[in-house]
Amino acid sequence: MEYKWTERDMEEHIDVNNLSVIKKQVRPIREQEDNESRRLWKEVTAGLKFNEIDKGDNAKQALEQKQRDEAKERKDRGHEWNTRLFTKLGEDSYVYKKPLRQRLNSQTSNT
Numbered sequence: 001m002e003y004k005w006t007e008r009d010m011e012e013h014i015d016v017n018n019l020s021v022i023k024k025q026v027r028p029i030r031e032q033e034d035n036e037s038r039r040l041w042k043e044v045t046a047g048l049k050f051n052e053i054d055k056g057d058n059a060k061q062a063l064e065q066k067q068r069d070e071a072k073e074r075k076d077r078g079h080e081w082n083t084r085l086f087t088k089l090g091e092d093s094y095v096y097k098k099p100l101r102q103r104l105n106s107q108t109s110n111t
Helices: 042-049 053-077 100-110
Strands: 002-005 010-013 086-089 093-096
Touching: 042 053
Parallel strands: none
Antiparallel strands: 002 010, 086 093
16 A cells, blocks of 8 residues: 655555454444444445445435535535544645544554
8 A cells, every 4th residue: 555644745654454454333323423434325335245335326416415505505505524534725625633643643552
């Protein structure tokens, strides 16, 4: 895996075969908030999983249109989108609050 540290504009490489597998901890969809990714995309995922491509595509189009409509409504009302996991940098840039470096260092010190 290759990645680039934006603050240093430096590329680094990780051999993912040497990393331990960390099982995802995901709450059941029924316990997730309305805007959580797995809940939002569950119909798209089901369409792909069961080879119902049209169903998945229609669900994706509906979801994306809903998101566009909500963004337009926020803009029209002058409401800014507030995120929990990202910090806004500049006009159109966001940075993850728990950067990869921090997570990698945490994983290394826990092993």
